[in-house]
Amino acid sequence: MADDDPVPGDVTAALPGPRLARGMLFAVLGSFLLIVPLNVAESAPRTGGAVAPVLSGLASLVVFALLLVHCSPRARRLSVRARTAALVAQAVLTYAPLVCFGARWGGMGGFLAASLLLALPPRLGWSLLAAVSVSVAASSALAGQSLLVIAYMGQSTALVGVVVYGVTRLGEAVTALSASRAEAARLAVSEERLRFARDLHDLLSSSLSAITLKAELAHRLTRSHADRAEAEAQAVAELSRRALADVREVAATYRDLSLADECEAARSILAAAGIESGVALGLDPATIGRRVQTTLAIVLREGVTNVVRHSRARRCDIALTMDGDRVRLQIANDGAAADLVPGPVDGSGLLNLGHRLASVGGVLRTEIAADGRFVLTAAAPS
Ligand SMILES: Nc1ncnc2c1ncn2[C@@H]1O[C@H](COP(=O)(O)OP(=O)(O)O)[C@@H](O)[C@H]1O
Numbered sequence: 496m497a498d499d500d501p502v503p504g505d506v507t508a509a510l511p512g513p514r515l516a517r518g519m520l521f522a523v524l525g526s527f528l529l530i531v532p533l534n535v536a537e538s539a540p541r542t543g544g545a546v547a548p549v550l551s552g553l554a555s556l557v558v559f560a561l562l563l564v565h566c567s568p569r570a571r572r573l574s575v576r577a578r579t580a581a582l583v584a585q586a587v588l589t590y591a592p593l594v595c596f597g598a599r600w601g602g603m604g605g606f607l608a609a610s611l612l613l614a615l616p617p618r619l620g621w622s623l624l625a626a627v628s629v630s631v632a633a634s635s636a637l638a639g640q641s642l643l644v645i646a647y648m649g650q651s652t653a654l655v656g657v658v659v660y661g662v663t664r665l666g667e668a669v670t671a672l673s674a675s676r677a678e679a680a681r682l683a684v685s686e687e688r689l690r691f692a693r694d695l696h697d698l699l700s701s702s703l704s705a706i707t708l709k710a711e712l713a714h715r716l717t718r719s720h721a722d723r724a725e726a727e728a729q730a731v732a733e734l735s736r737r738a739l740a741d742v743r744e745v746a747a748t749y750r751d752l753s754l755a756d757e758c759e760a761a762r763s764i765l766a767a768a769g770i771e772s773g774v775a776l777g778l779d780p781a782t783i784g785r786r787v788q789t790t791l792a793i794v795l796r797e798g799v800t801n802v803v804r805h806s807r808a809r810r811c812d813i814a815l816t817m818d819g820d821r822v823r824l825q826i827a828n829d830g831a832a833a834d835l836v837p838g839p840v841d842g843s844g845l846l847n848l849g850h851r852l853a854s855v856g857g858v859l860r861t862e863i864a865a866d867g868r869f870v871l872t873a874a875a876p877s
C-alpha cells in the first residue's frame with residue numbers, strides 16, 4: 496500500500512478528542528437553538544412589545560438545558576422518571592408558547608424531536624419525530640401560512656431532529672473510540688504481565704511443590720530412617736538448584752528481548768489503536784548484539800506505548816538503520832500536542848530509556864521535526 500493510501504483505521508485518528516467533540520456539540524446546539532428566539536424577536540416590532548423576545552429567550556434557555564439532559568452522557572445517567580419529566584417539560588415548552596409567539600416558535604419542534612429520538616427506543620423515537628414534524632406543520636397551517644411554509648416547517652423540524660440526534664451520537668462514538676485506544680495500550684501491558692505470570696507459574700509451581708513435599712518427608716524421616724532422610728534432603732537440594740536455573744532462564748528470556756518480535760508487536764498495537772504504521776528495517780534485527788537489541792526493543796516498546804498514550808497520531812513510522820558503526824532506531828509520529836516541549840520532563844518513561852541506552856554506550860534523543868512530527872531516536876553501538 497502506498498504511503499498516501501487511506502487505510503480503514505486512518506479515519507479514527509483524525510477525529511477530534513472527546514472534550515472537543517463535546518464542546519462542538521454544545522456550540523452547535525446553542526447556536527442552532529438561538530435561531531428560534533431571534534426569529535421571535537425579529538417579528539416582535541410588528542406584533543408589538545419587548546416582552547416576547549425576553550420571554551422567548553428565557554424559554555429557549557430552559558429548552559437548551561432540557562435538551563442537554565438527553566445529549567450529555569452524564570445527565571443521561573439520571574433516572575427514567577427525571578428524564579421523562581424533562582421530556583414532558585420540553586414538550587410543554589415547545590407547544591404552549593406557540594399561542595403567544597406564533598408560528599415562529601415552531602422551530603422548537605426539531606429540538607423536541609431530537610430529545611425524543613435520544614431518549615426513547617428507536618421505533619417509538621422515529622414515530623414521534625414524524626408526529627412532532629406533522630404537528631408543527633399543522634400549527635403552521637392553523638396560523639394560515641402558505642403551503643410552502645407549512646411544508647418547510649414540517650421538513651425543517653425533522654431535519655433539526657435528525658441533525659441534533661446525529662451530532663450527539665457521533666460525539667458519543669468519538670468518546671467510545673478514544674476510550675478503546677487507551678484500552679488497547681492497557682491491554683498490551685496486561686497481556687505481557689499475564690504471559691510473565693503464566694511462565695512463572697508453569698515453571699515453578701511443580702518444582703516448588705515437590706521441594707515442599709520432599710522437605711516435609713525428610714523432616715519426618717530424620718530420626719527413624721536417617722539414610723532415607725539424607726537421600727530426600729539431597730533430592731530437595733537438587734530440585735531447588737533446578738528451580739533456580741528455571742528462574743534464571745525465565746528472567747533471561749525477559750531480559751533478552753527480540754527486536755524483530757517487538758517490531759511485530761508494535762505493528763499490531765498501532766493497528767489496534769487505529770494508527771497507520773510503516774516499519775522499515777534497514778538491517779536484520781537478529782544481527783544486533785544481545786544487550787543492544789534488548790535495549791532497542793525496550794525503547795520501541797515504550798516509544799510505541801507513548802505514541803498511543805500521548806499523541807493523536809494518524810501515522811507512525813519505525814525505522815532501523817545503520818549509521819556508521821552505530822545502529823539507529825527511529826520512531827516518528829504525527830499528532831503531537833502543538834505546545835509540546837519534547838524531552839523527559841514530565842514522565843519517567845523517556846528518562847529510563849536514556850539511562851538504559853547510556854548503559855550500553857548509546858544515546859536517546861527526542862525532538863519535534865520541522866514537519867511537526869514527534870521523533871524519538873535511539874542510537875547505540877551495534
Ligand atoms: N510519541 C509521542 N508523541 C507525542 N508526545 C509524546 C510522545 N512520547 C512522549 N511524549 C510526551 O513526552 C512526555 C514524556 O514521556 P514519558 O517520559 O514516556 O512519560 P510517561 O512515563 O508519562 O509516558 C509525555 O507526557 C508526552 O507529553
Ligand SMILES: [Mg+2]
Nearest residue numbers: 801842844845
Ligand atoms: Mg511513556
